[in-house]
Amino acid sequence: MLVAVGSICHESNTFSLVKTDLKCFQEYELLLDEDILNYHREKNSELKGALEVAENQGIELVPTISASAIPSGPVTTVAFKFLEQNLLERIQKTKQQLEGILLFLHGAMVTEDLDDPEGYLLRRIREITGNAIPVGVTLDHHANVSPDMVKYADFLIGYRTHPHIDQSKVGQQAAHLMSFLMKNKIRPVMCMRKLPALLPGESSPKPRAKLVQRIKELERKEEILSASFFIGYSLADIKEVGSSVLVVAKKDEQLAQFETDRFAQLMWDMRHEFTLDAPTIDQGIDQALTSSDRPILFVDTGDCFWAGAAGDVPFFLRSFIRRKVKNAVIAAIVDPDAVDKCIEAGVDKSLTVKIGGKMDQINAKPVTVTGTVKVISEGKYWGKDFQFTEREIDMGPTVVFEVNGIDIILISQGASIHDPAMLRSLHIEPEDKKIIVLKDGLLNLITYKSVARKTLFFNSPGFANWDYSKRSYKKIPRPIFPLDDLNLSSWRKNQ
Ligand SMILES: [Zn+2]
Numbered sequence: 001m002l003v004a005v006g007s008i009c010h011e012s013n014t015f016s017l018v019k020t021d022l023k024c025f026q027e028y029e030l031l032l033d034e035d036i037l038n039y040h041r042e043k044n045s046e047l048k049g050a051l052e053v054a055e056n057q058g059i060e061l062v063p064t065i066s067a068s069a070i071p072s073g074p075v076t077t078v079a080f081k082f083l084e085q086n087l088l089e090r091i092q093k094t095k096q097q098l099e100g101i102l103l104f105l106h107g108a109m110v111t112e113d114l115d116d117p118e119g120y121l122l123r124r125i126r127e128i129t130g131n132a133i134p135v136g137v138t139l140d141h142h143a144n145v146s147p148d149m150v151k152y153a154d155f156l157i158g159y160r161t162h163p164h165i166d167q168s169k170v171g172q173q174a175a176h177l178m179s180f181l182m183k184n185k186i187r188p189v190m191c192m193r194k195l196p197a198l199l200p201g202e203s204s205p206k207p208r209a210k211l212v213q214r215i216k217e218l219e220r221k222e223e224i225l226s227a228s229f230f231i232g233y234s235l236a237d238i239k240e241v242g243s244s245v246l247v248v249a250k251k252d253e254q255l256a257q258f259e260t261d262r263f264a265q266l267m268w269d270m271r272h273e274f275t276l277d278a279p280t281i282d283q284g285i286d287q288a289l290t291s292s293d294r295p296i297l298f299v300d301t302g303d304c305f306w307a308g309a310a311g312d313v314p315f316f317l318r319s320f321i322r323r324k325v326k327n328a329v330i331a332a333i334v335d336p337d338a339v340d341k342c343i344e345a346g347v348d349k350s351l352t353v354k355i356g357g358k359m360d361q362i363n364a365k366p367v368t369v370t371g372t373v374k375v376i377s378e379g380k381y382w383g384k385d386f387q388f389t390e391r392e393i394d395m396g397p398t399v400v401f402e403v404n405g406i407d408i409i410l411i412s413q414g415a416s417i418h419d420p421a422m423l424r425s426l427h428i429e430p431e432d433k434k435i436i437v438l439k440d441g442l443l444n445l446i447t448y449k450s451v452a453r454k455t456l457f458f459n460s461p462g463f464a465n466w467d468y469s470k471r472s473y474k475k476i477p478r479p480i481f482p483l484d485d486l487n488l489s490s491w492r493k494n495q
Helices: 022-028 034-040 046-057 077-094 117-129 147-152 167-184 205-219 253-269 281-289 315-322 336-345
Strands: 002-009 029-032 060-068 098-105 135-139 155-158 189-194 224-230 244-249 296-300 328-334 350-355 367-377 380-384 390-394 398-403 406-411 435-438 454-458
Touching: 002 046, 002 077, 022 029, 022 060, 022 077, 029 034, 034 046, 034 060, 046 060, 046 098, 046 167, 060 077, 077 098, 077 117, 098 117, 098 167, 117 135, 117 147, 135 147, 135 167, 147 189, 155 167, 155 189, 155 224, 155 244, 167 224, 189 253, 205 224, 205 253, 224 253, 244 253, 281 296, 281 315, 281 454, 296 315, 315 328, 315 367, 315 406, 336 350, 336 367, 336 398, 336 406
Parallel strands: 002 060, 002 098, 098 135, 135 155, 296 435, 296 454, 328 406, 328 435
Antiparallel strands: 029 060, 189 244, 224 244, 350 367, 367 398, 380 390, 398 406
C-alpha cells in the first residue's frame, strides 16, 4: 500500500508587516523526496509517528515535500506556488499507485492572495486524485479549520497539547486511521462546528484539559474514529478564523453531528476561562524586585515571533531602564542592523545604538542606548527547537550588549530561543539572573521548567498582543466573542 506524505506548515499573522518568502522556508525547513524521511526520523514530528506505524502495517510512504517557516506575516504568492507545485506534481506522478494521502499541515496559513490555502491545496489534490482514495490531514492546535478543509479531506486530526509535544503521537493516530480506512474500504463522515469565538493562542491549561477528557470519552465509542478541538489563530483577519471542534465517525452522520454539537457547547461554556492571567509591566517588575526568587521569567507574548510577531519591540528594555532594573537579560531582540554596529565596534567597546522598532513600526519605536559589547558570537547553539527536538539552532550573527546591568541579546534572525542553552552559549548563566525576558509563548513551560522559579506572562505590545479590540479586523465573521456582546447560552449564533 502506497501512501503519499507531505507537509506544508505556516502560521501567518495577517497583522504583521513582515512577509514570509521562500527564504524563510529555506532557513527553517524545505525538503524534498527521500531527504524528508531521513530528517524526520530524528524529530518529534507527525511524520516520525506515521513512519513508525507505516513500517508495522506494511505501508510504504512516498515523501513529497516538507516545508515549514517560523510564524510571520502572510506567505508570498511566489513561495506558496513553489510549495504547491512541488507537492502536486509528485502526487500527479504517483497517482495511479497511491492508495492514500496523508498531509501534515498547520492549518493557519494565509498567503498574499489566499485566505484558506490549506483548503485550496486539498481541493487541488482532489482534482488530481478524484474521490477514489482517502486523504487524511493532521493540524496544529491553532488551526483555523475551514469548510473546504472538511469538504476535501476524509479526516482532520489536531494536536491535544500546548506546548505542542504530541506531534508524533498525532502522526501515529493519523497513520493508524489511514491504514484502517484503506484496509476496510471505509470512507468516514466528518462533522465540524465553528464557534463564534476568538480564543487566546496562549491559553490556560484547565479548560483545555476538560476538552481533552471529552476527546478520550468520544474516542472510546466504537463508532467514533477521532475527535479534535482547535483553539484557532485569532491573528488572521479571515472569514475562516476561530475556534472549532470536529468529530470523525465511521458512517453514522447523525451521531457525528450530535456529538460535535455537544462538544461545541462544552467549549463555548468555557469561553471565558481560556485567558491567562497577565500583570501590567509595573506589577510584574514589583513582584520580581520584592521576591527573593531568581530567575523570574517574563514572557513577552505580544512580541513572540513564534506567534507571528516581529521580535523587535524593545518594550521590556524601555521599561527596565525606566524602573532601573538590574541583573536582567532580554532574550532576544531581532535587530541585524544593531548587531552589525556592535560587531564593528568590537568586544568591550562602548557605543550608542538604536535598538528595535525597525520591523514592527506600529507597536514600537527604537530605543537609543549607550552600552558595552560583551559578547560577539556566530549565533549558533545546540538546543531544543520549538518541537523540542535537539538540533543546531542558527540565530545569525549575535551579540550581547550591556546597558546599565541589562544584558540585551541582539540576534540577526528569528530562531528557537526557548532553550536555556541559548543563554549559556553566550556565557550567560540563567540561574544568576534576576529576570529573564523571553520572546515566547508557552514553550518555556517545558524548556525552562527546571530553571525558572516563577513565570509571568505579559500581554505586551507587538503583532501577537491578545487585545482583540485593538486589531483592525475587516473580514472576520461578526458577531464574535469577545469583541461583540454575544450573551448566548448556545454556541449557535442564530439561536
Ligand atoms: Zn500552535
